[in-house]
Amino acid sequence: xxxxxxxxxxxxxxxxxxxxxxxxxxxxxxxxxxxxxxxxxxxxxxxxxxxxxxxxxxxxxxxxxxxxxxxxxxxxxxxxxxxxxxxxxxxxxxxxxxxxxxxxxxxxxxxxxxxxxxxxxxxxxxxxxxxxxxxxxxxxxxxxxxxxxxxxxxxxxxxxxxxxxxxxxxxxxxxxxxxxxxxxxxxxxxxxxxxxxxxxxxxxxxxxxxxxxxxxxxxxxxxxxxxxxxxxxxxxxxxxxxxxxxxxxxxxxxxxxxxxxxxxxxxxxxxxxxxxxxxxxxxxxxxxxxxxxxxxxx
Amino acid sequence: xxxxxxxxxxxxxxxxxxxxxxxxxxxxxxxxxxxxxxxxxxxxxxxxxxxxxxxxxxxxxxxxxxxxxxxxxxxxxxxxxxxxxxxxxxxxxxxxxxxxxxxxxxxxxxxxxxxxxxxxxxxxxxxxxxxxxxxxxxxxxxxxxxxxxxxxxxxxxxxxxxxxxxxxxxxxxxxxxxxxxxxxxxxxxxxxxxxxxxxxxxxxxxxxxxxxxxxxxxxxxxxxxxxxxxxxxxxxxxxxxxxxxxxxxxxxxxxx
Amino acid sequence: xxxxxxxxxxxxxxxxxxxxxxxxxxxxxxxxxxxxxxxxxxxxxxxxxxxxxxxxxxxxxxxxxxxxxxxxxxxxxxxxxxxxxxxxxxxxxxxxxxxxxxxxxxxxxxxxxxxxxxxxxxxxxxxxxxxxxxxxxxxxxxxxxxxxxxxxxxxxxxxxxxxxxxxxxxxxxxxxxxxxxxxxxxxxxxxxxxxxxxxxxxxxxxxxxxxxxxxxxxxxxxxxxxxxxxxxxxxxxxxxxxxxxxxxxxxxxxxxxxxxxxxxxxxxxxxxxxxxxxxxxxxxxxxxxxxxxxxxxxxxxxxxxxxxxxxxxx
Numbered sequence: 001x002x003x004x005x006x007x008x009x010x011x012x013x014x015x016x017x018x019x020x021x022x023x024x025x026x027x028x029x030x031x032x033x034x035x036x037x038x039x040x041x042x043x044x045x046x047x048x049x050x051x052x053x054x055x056x057x058x059x060x061x062x063x064x065x066x067x068x069x070x071x072x073x074x075x076x077x078x079x080x081x082x083x084x085x086x087x088x089x090x091x092x093x094x095x096x097x098x099x100x101x102x103x104x105x106x107x108x109x110x111x112x113x114x115x116x117x118x119x120x121x122x123x124x125x126x127x128x129x130x131x132x133x134x135x136x137x138x139x140x141x142x143x144x145x146x147x148x149x150x151x152x153x154x155x156x157x158x159x160x161x162x163x164x165x166x167x168x169x170x171x172x173x174x175x176x177x178x179x180x181x182x183x184x185x186x187x188x189x190x191x192x193x194x195x196x197x198x199x200x201x202x203x204x205x206x207x208x209x210x211x212x213x214x215x216x217x218x219x220x221x222x223x224x225x226x227x228x229x230x231x232x233x234x235x236x237x238x239x240x241x242x243x244x245x246x247x248x249x250x251x252x253x254x255x256x257x258x259x260x261x262x263x264x265x266x267x268x269x270x271x272x273x274x275x276x277x278x279x280x281x282x283x284x285x286x287x288x289x290x291x292x293x294x295x296x297x298x
Numbered sequence: 299x300x301x302x303x304x305x306x307x308x309x310x311x312x313x314x315x316x317x318x319x320x321x322x323x324x325x326x327x328x329x330x331x332x333x334x335x336x337x338x339x340x341x342x343x344x345x346x347x348x349x350x351x352x353x354x355x356x357x358x359x360x361x362x363x364x365x366x367x368x369x370x371x372x373x374x375x376x377x378x379x380x381x382x383x384x385x386x387x388x389x390x391x392x393x394x395x396x397x398x399x400x401x402x403x404x405x406x407x408x409x410x411x412x413x414x415x416x417x418x419x420x421x422x423x424x425x426x427x428x429x430x431x432x433x434x435x436x437x438x439x440x441x442x443x444x445x446x447x448x449x450x451x452x453x454x455x456x457x458x459x460x461x462x463x464x465x466x467x468x469x470x471x472x473x474x475x476x477x478x479x480x481x482x483x484x485x486x487x488x489x490x491x492x493x494x495x496x497x498x499x500x501x502x503x504x505x506x507x508x509x510x511x512x513x514x515x516x517x518x519x520x521x522x523x524x525x526x527x528x529x530x531x532x533x534x535x536x537x538x539x540x541x542x543x544x545x546x547x548x549x550x551x552x553x554x
Numbered sequence: 555x556x557x558x559x560x561x562x563x564x565x566x567x568x569x570x571x572x573x574x575x576x577x578x579x580x581x582x583x584x585x586x587x588x589x590x591x592x593x594x595x596x597x598x599x600x601x602x603x604x605x606x607x608x609x610x611x612x613x614x615x616x617x618x619x620x621x622x623x624x625x626x627x628x629x630x631x632x633x634x635x636x637x638x639x640x641x642x643x644x645x646x647x648x649x650x651x652x653x654x655x656x657x658x659x660x661x662x663x664x665x666x667x668x669x670x671x672x673x674x675x676x677x678x679x680x681x682x683x684x685x686x687x688x689x690x691x692x693x694x695x696x697x698x699x700x701x702x703x704x705x706x707x708x709x710x711x712x713x714x715x716x717x718x719x720x721x722x723x724x725x726x727x728x729x730x731x732x733x734x735x736x737x738x739x740x741x742x743x744x745x746x747x748x749x750x751x752x753x754x755x756x757x758x759x760x761x762x763x764x765x766x767x768x769x770x771x772x773x774x775x776x777x778x779x780x781x782x783x784x785x786x787x788x789x790x791x792x793x794x795x796x797x798x799x800x801x802x803x804x805x806x807x808x809x810x811x812x813x814x815x816x817x818x819x820x821x822x823x824x825x826x827x828x829x830x831x832x833x834x835x836x837x838x839x840x841x842x843x844x845x846x847x848x849x850x851x852x853x854x855x856x857x858x859x860x861x862x863x864x865x866x867x868x
Contacts, residue, residue, distance in 0.1 A: 034663060098662075099662055104608070104844065105844075105845065105848060108844035109845075115836070231670070271674070271677065275671045275672075275674045279668065286660060286664050375752055380752070387748060388745075389741070390745055392741065400753070404754050404755045405753065407735065408754065410734070412763070415735075461753065
């Protein structure tokens with residue numbers, strides 16, 4: 001019985017982790033930028049959704065289904081705007097710099113965004129529980145599971161498949177993979193790498209805000225939530241292999257299930273287990289489970 | 299006469315690609331050997347295997363009678379075999395003097411001291427002597443990034459020599475250097491090498507350079523040693539001419 | 555042991571600082587003590603930066619040093635300052651000797667992320683440990699030194715003079731280290747690791763020694779922080795804390811051994827005022843300052859990263 005609970009909890013947690021980590025791994029894979037501010041995008045999505053959706057439902061503006069659309073829509077718009085501003089306004093002047101330097105730059109961005117959010121939304125928590133509550137619960141093998149959580153699992157699976165299909169099967173995806181493999185050669189072949197970077201970064205940002213918006217109804221949105229999840233997202237991306245969608249999925253499952261097991265059987269080890277898994281994978285396979293080893297030319 | 303370097307049946311395969319096939323070479327102390335061959339012939343693979351950068355698929359490499367298969371580049375250097383690089387491998391942000399000092403300190407002690415200063419009068423004197431021998435003393439305190447290409451190649455070689463190796467492998471010492479400067483560079487290098495009595499093996503594409511300095515040539519083709527002997531013999535070898543130097547084809551075209 | 559000019563200047567400044575402490579107001583003495591404690595951790599970060607490695611987890615050793623001091627006082631009833639610090643440094647050295655075996659296999663991003671992971675592991679363990687006070691941490695007992703206990707109200711000044719003295723010695727030692735063969739070899743590794751190997755050195759060995767030494771120095775800072783603040787909590791190992799150390803390291807640059815000391819003091823002073831004036835914009839100010847440093851700061855920052863960028867592209 002308990003094992004099944006671990007499986008369900010773990011899968012739900014894993015799908016949430018995947019949603020959060022997907023944008024991070026896509027951005028790194030193409031642009032070699034490990035974006036520490038990704039957590040802030042997540043938080044921006046959560047705040048945007050919580051404030052707008054909260055207003056919508058509290059004032060009974062319209063039908064319930066429209067509330068869901070609003071939630072998704074505003075998150076995507078927020079992601080688009082934030083992503084464009086950051087990429088066009090800051091990052092595009094920094095390309096080509098060392099990877100660790102880019103991490104520090106995105107860390108600076110995180111610091112700026114955290115306080116920006118406090119300025120816009122204040123420090124009090126936001127609640128937008130209606131989308132979560134409206135869906136009700138189901139019984140799954142004797143356990144009460146929220147339908148919203150199940151929907152999250154579905155959304156993450158669909159999203160993962162779409163991303164994977166886009167990268168592997170479409171022409172644009174192929175061009176993107178060429179850029180991943182060798183930026184310079186792709187440029188020499190006439191690929192507009194700059195435009196590709198903007199596209200990918202905005203996509204990654206939107207994935208981040210979307211994840212935040214989808215999570216908002218299940219939690220209370222407070223300052224600092226972005227900072228908390230970024231380390232989790234890192235663990236998932238690093239375990240799975242940076243730049244790999246499949247890796248992010250497997251990494252999410254690994255971390256999600258380990259954490260659920262820890263929570264059920266040994267709650268003191270929850271955080272330890274997550275980072276322990278990350279350290280273990282890195283020790284054995286430094287590039288992550290699905291990561292590529294870049295050969296060094298001498 | 300004993301060999302300083304000997305390879306026996308050296309082979310290297312990268313999957314389906316054979317980069318080296320049954321390479322048997324014996325080099326005696328004091329020789330100056332030129333290694334020639336077109337691109338992909340296996341010259342760099344050979345050097346990389348001998349210096350420990352690559353592990354051979356099979357075969358043996360003996361340095362002064364000692365097997366060095368599986369040893370790290372670090373251990374091989376400490377045994378007395380140094381190398382220079384096709385693209386000069388230096389410490390860009392540091393001065394030329396610092397580059398040499400690091401090389402000296404590295405050679406003198408496998409475990410660097412934690413508190414004793416690197417820049418001692420003795421080491422500076424050694425470095426200055428080397429700079430003088432190579433005639434690049436005026437770049438002494440310049441940062442490497444500001445130093446011209448030809449001088450960088452000399453520094454690269456100087457760093458390899460300052461550890462007083464018994465044998466020096468030069469990987470295309472004149473590559474990236476303009477035609478006019480090649481002779482001057484090699485004249486300097488070979489003079490220093492002779493003064494320090496170091497056995498030299500160098501990979502080179504420029505036949506004029508090869509002819510001018512070597513006492514022996516190893517011609518590679520498709521991973522194998524095509525010819526091995528004195529320059530007059532090897533360069534007149536028709537197979538060498540066909541696959542490596544291409545002089546036969548040139549003559550044919552001119553005849554038309 | 556003869557001291558050169560730089561070292562004499564460092565010692566002179568330390569003497570002046572200690573003397574200044576006698577007349578400075580209590581709050582300033584307190585602030586400077588904590589700033590100097592943090593500066594030691596920053597020195598540890600700088601030591602690794604000179605070798606081309608950026609650590610986002612130096613908080614690990616900061617925390618180990620602090621908790622070792624706190625726990626020794628709490629559970630073992632040790633109050634002697636010197637002994638406490640030795641225990642703190644010793645614990646960190648043992649841990650670093652173990653972790654260093656793994657950490658020195660990695661560079662760049664993986665080193666940064668792995669260091670972050672280990673510090674967060676400690677954070678996770680401490681947060682869940684009720685015996686150690688969980689997120690609240692616990693208080694550190696009063697200290698004594700070779701039997702002498704400072705009188706009421708005298709402790710902060712006494713600690714200040716002690717920490718200034720220790721920083722002075724540390725500055726001289728680090729100055730020597732940076733100019734030693736090992737220190738220069740760290741820079742060489744940053745510039746071109748492969749060449750270092752071909753010169754007959756083991757980069758891993760050099761980086762390992764450097765890593766352990768940096769951990770020891772950082773733990774010393776953690777120990778002093780525990781004694782000065784009188785309190786320790788898991789936040790010391792949180793990645794944001796580690797980020798702060800990286801920030802101060804970048805602020806000061808890696809060019810001179812005095813830089814982390816100065817930068818830490820500047821940081822502490824600015825932060826005190828900023829938190830009072832604009833508490834909800836402090837992080838933003840930090841962020842913009844960091845970006846400004848990266849964009850505009852000459853040499854000090856570049857030499858750290860251009861060596862790596864060239865390697866990564868090759």
